[in-house]
Amino acid sequence: MKYVPPVGATDPNAGYVTGDPATDTEGSPVAAEAIEHPMREIVNAIIALGGTPDQNDLTQLGTLLLAKFSTGVLPLAALPYPTIATADNRLAVTAAAVAGSGGTVSIGAGTRLSLAEEITAGINGRMREWVTPAFTSAALAVSSTYYLRAQITAGVLSLYVTKGADSDALVLPAGLRGTPNASAGGGFDSTALDLLIARVVTGGAGTAPTITTLANSWRLTAQFIGGFDSTANSNGWYPHTLNWARTPKTRGLSSVGDMSSLGFTTDMLQTIGTTRYLVSVYSAGYDSSGYNCYFKPAYVAELAA
Numbered sequence: 001m002k003y004v005p006p007v008g009a010t011d012p013n014a015g016y017v018t019g020d021p022a023t024d025t026e027g028s029p030v031a032a033e034a035i036e037h038p039m040r041e042i043v044n045a046i047i048a049l050g051g052t053p054d055q056n057d058l059t060q061l062g063t064l065l066l067a068k069f070s071t072g073v074l075p076l077a078a079l080p081y082p083t084i085a086t087a088d089n090r091l092a093v094t095a096a097a098v099a100g101s102g103g104t105v106s107i108g109a110g111t112r113l114s115l116a117e118e119i120t121a122g123i124n125g126r127m128r129e130w131v132t133p134a135f136t137s138a139a140l141a142v143s144s145t146y147y148l149r150a151q152i153t154a155g156v157l158s159l160y161v162t163k164g165a166d167s168d169a170l171v172l173p174a175g176l177r178g179t180p181n182a183s184a185g186g187g188f189d190s191t192a193l194d195l196l197i198a199r200v201v202t203g204g205a206g207t208a209p210t211i212t213t214l215a216n217s218w219r220l221t222a223q224f225i226g227g228f229d230s231t232a233n234s235n236g237w238y239p240h241t242l243n244w245a246r247t248p249k250t251r252g253l254s255s256v257g258d259m260s261s262l263g264f265t266t267d268m269l270q271t272i273g274t275t276r277y278l279v280s281v282y283s284a285g286y287d288s289s290g291y292n293c294y295f296k297p298a299y300v301a302e303l304a305a
Contacts, residue, residue, distance in 0.1 A: 001041045004034040066119050072126040073119055076176065079192035080127055080218040081246065085112040089215040090243075091132065093148060093198045095208040101139035102202025103209045105148055107159065109134040113216070116192040117152040122175060125193065130157040137161045140209060146200040147186045151177050151193060161200065162186030169247050169276060189276070190216055190245040197245075214245040214276065220305040222248070226283055237272075237280045244276050244305055252302040253281070271301065279303060 005014040006028035019027025042061055043053050049064035066073075084091055091113075094106045111132045118125040130152075138161075140146055146161045162178055164186030173179070176191040190196040199212040224240040242248060250271045270282050281301050 001037050004031050004037060007031050063120060073124050074126065075124050076116075076118075076122070076192065079116045079125055080114075081192060082113060082115040082190055082195045082216050083218050084195075084197075084216045085114075089217045089220075090213040091197050093200075093211045093213055095200075095211050097206055097208040098139050099206050101205060102142040102144060103140055103207060104137045105140070105146075105161065105198070105200050105209060105211065106136040107132055107134070107148075107197070113150075113195070114218075115150065115152060115157070115195050117155070118177075118193055127192075128152075133157065133159070135159040140200070140202050142202055142205050144202050145187070146202070146209075147178075148197040148200055149178055149186065150195040150197060159197075164188070166199070166275065166277075189247055190214075195245070212243060212277065214243055216245045220244050220246060220248065222303045224279070224281070224301045224303075226281060226301070237282050239278050239280045240301070241278050242276060242303070243278075246305040247276050248274060248279065248303040248305040250274065250279070250301065251304050252300070254300055274303070 003013065005012055006016055008029065016028040016030070017025065019025055046053050046060050046064060049061075049068060051060050051064050054060060083089065091107055091111055094108075095103055096106065097103050109132055112129060113132065114127050114129055116125045116127045132150075137148070140161065141163075144163060145165060147164050148159065148161050150157060150159045152158070158180075160178075160180035162180060162182045163184055164182075165184075166187050168185055168187035169189050171185070172188050172191060173185065173194075176193040178186050178188065178194050187199070188194075188196070195216060196214055197216075198214055201210045201212075203210070222240075222242060226238055253269050253271060271279050272282060273280050279301065
């Protein structure tokens with residue numbers, strides 16, 4: 001594409017003059033090519049970069065150039081999970097009571113975290129470092145469950161609250177991003193593009209919400225060791241707290257020690273009701289009849305998300 005000077009200009013690099021009736025300054029006449037050629041150049045670039053020209057999207061060229069030349073751009077499915085750069089991988093959240101409502105939640109400025117920014121919608125993105133801004137929610141409704149979350153909007157780390165339920169955990173939204181201030185569906189696990197920070201449960205009007213902060217790391221792991229207990233009928237469920245932002249899976253569960261030397265032949269170990277918040281291990285030891293349960297075997301449980 002070449003520069004198109006004003007109509008009638010003898011200098012091929014002549015600039016344009018803005019008309020001003022107040023000073024009787026005549027504006028430069030504009031050639032049709034000066035308008036048409038830049039548009040065609042941009043449209044051709046969008047097509048060459050794999051896009052489809054859309055008159056309702058004025059960010060296409062920049063988005064496509066970022067996708068092509070930015071470092072670290074990956075398919076959405078290949079992006080790592082977000083990480084909060086604190087000792088326990090959690091953000092400190094403060095609850096406050098507000099008269100006539102379920103209260104508010106706040107976080108302070110200055111905590112570093114990683115969260116992916118979408119480059120081409122639904123296709124790819126890149127992980128970036130961000131620093132939290134100070135944030136305070138609007139007054140929350142009473143007797144409700146909210147989730148404090150974060151996502152990247154127009155190149156900015158944006159925090160928001162949304163209603164939902166823990167049953168949303170594995171129901172990921174289309175596009176891997178939640179909807180701020182939605183009335184439902186906000187309790188899904190952290191994704192590469194949307195960070196689950198905390199569960200917020202409100203009570204009656206004028207009371208402060210109850211907050212459960214959740215750990216975020218590209219890889220979450222835990223090992224729990226249950227000690228041997230020879231007390232009669234000490235078998236049962238033994239809960240272990242997690243409070244993670246993603247639902248874990250059991251990677252290993254095994255008994256420890258030689259039960260035969262104690263006169264017992266069988267053990268039963270299983271996990272049940274595993275959620276983001278806790279895992280319960282059932283531990284029981286049986287005698288040779290297979291019926292009488294006398295003690296709790298020692299065990300090791302390993303989880304990851």
